[in-house]
Amino acid sequence: MTLNEICHWIDQTALSQWIQIAGWVVPTVQTIHILAIAVVASSALMIDLRLIGVFWANRPIEAVKARFLPLIWWPLLVLLGTGIIMITAEPARSLKNPAFQLKMLLLIAALIVTGLFQFLHRRNTAFGDVTGPRAAAVTLAIVSILLWSSIIFAGRWIAYFA
Amino acid sequence: MEIERALEWLQSTPIAIMVAENDILFPWIESVHVLAIVLVVGTISIVDLRLLGVASLDISARRLMRDIIPYTWGAFAVAAITGSLMFSSDATHYAHNRLFQAKLVMLVLAGLNMAIFHFFGERDIERWEAPGATTSVAAKAAATISLLAWITVVSLGRGTGFTMH
Numbered sequence: 001m002t003l004n005e006i007c008h009w010i011d012q013t014a015l016s017q018w019i020q021i022a023g024w025v026v027p028t029v030q031t032i033h034i035l036a037i038a039v040v041a042s043s044a045l046m047i048d049l050r051l052i053g054v055f056w057a058n059r060p061i062e063a064v065k066a067r068f069l070p071l072i073w074w075p076l077l078v079l080l081g082t083g084i085i086m087i088t089a090e091p092a093r094s095l096k097n098p099a100f101q102l103k104m105l106l107l108i109a110a111l112i113v114t115g116l117f118q119f120l121h122r123r124n125t126a127f128g129d130v131t132g133p134r135a136a137a138v139t140l141a142i143v144s145i146l147l148w149s150s151i152i153f154a155g156r157w158i159a160y161f162a
Numbered sequence: 163m164e165i166e167r168a169l170e171w172l173q174s175t176p177i178a179i180m181v182a183e184n185d186i187l188f189p190w191i192e193s194v195h196v197l198a199i200v201l202v203v204g205t206i207s208i209v210d211l212r213l214l215g216v217a218s219l220d221i222s223a224r225r226l227m228r229d230i231i232p233y234t235w236g237a238f239a240v241a242a243i244t245g246s247l248m249f250s251s252d253a254t255h256y257a258h259n260r261l262f263q264a265k266l267v268m269l270v271l272a273g274l275n276m277a278i279f280h281f282f283g284e285r286d287i288e289r290w291e292a293p294g295a296t297t298s299v300a301a302k303a304a305a306t307i308s309l310l311a312w313i314t315v316v317s318l319g320r321g322t323g324f325t326m327h
Contacts, residue, residue: 035203041204042203152196152200156189
């Protein structure tokens with residue numbers, strides 16, 4: 001099955017047809033999508049700023065991680081669900097869109113970086129602390145900020161490549 | 163009307179014309195606007211959830227507000243600037259868009275809520291700011307209004323985008 005055929009097939013499903021007719025579904029789902037991104041991006045930023053050392057520098061990284069890391073992973077389910085609804089509504093506009101494809105690649109990279117932080121911190125709880133490997137932690141944090149910002153940008157650009 | 167003339171003047175300024183006519187500028191400004199809004203809503207929620215007594219209970223409410231709210235203001239400033247640029251590019255139409263008008267009303271409401279909490283709700287902050295202490299009814303009310311206001315602002319902003327063609 002080619003990408004065109006997949007898009008055509010999704011487009012013909014009853015669900016897709018219904019979403020296309022009900023005009024309120026897409027804006028509502030997009031709003032929920034943005035609110036979930038607000039939680040994920042802000043949580044990632046808090047951890048990243050802590051790793052860089054400009055935020056909550058006197059609190060243990062463990063505490064910042066415990067507070068915000070679950071708020072990166074769990075809302076992803078909401079983002080996945082709302083994302084699938086948006087794809088179902090307009091399959092060709094998303095799946096064949098270079099901005100969407102780039103966004104998915106950036107998302108995979110961001111998740112790898114987040115997982116890497118989790119792994120490195122579990123292996124060495126001094127990771128990111130003044131006593132631990134500073135350069136690696138700061139680099140990881142900056143890459144994470146750039147990736148999450150780029151994901152938001154790519155998401156907005158889907159509308160302009162459609 | 164005076165307002166109409168002001169809007170037309172705004173729309174004819176060089177910056178407004180540049181935003182309106184340049185193909186790439188608008189999406190870039192819009193992307194920065196979304197990034198800023200996302201950080202406004204995300205960071206203010208951290209404060210609101212603390213005031214509600216739901217999360218970050220291990221840290222004092224006063225300290226949390228002092229640490230987080232500067233980021234909220236920074237992001238809000240960026241959102242306001244990028245929002246104004248987009249508004250100027252098509253001022254007469256935005257000004258007549260019902261959803262956009264409602265969004266501005268909600269922003270004023272969110273601001274008033276914050277000011278009222280700051281001047282009155284924080285008066286007895288010593289009594290409820292400590293880690294583990296139950297926050298005041300006023301703090302919980304302000305936090306609830308704040309969360310609802312910002313969710314509504316995002317909804318109306320997205321709705322404005324869908325009704326501006």
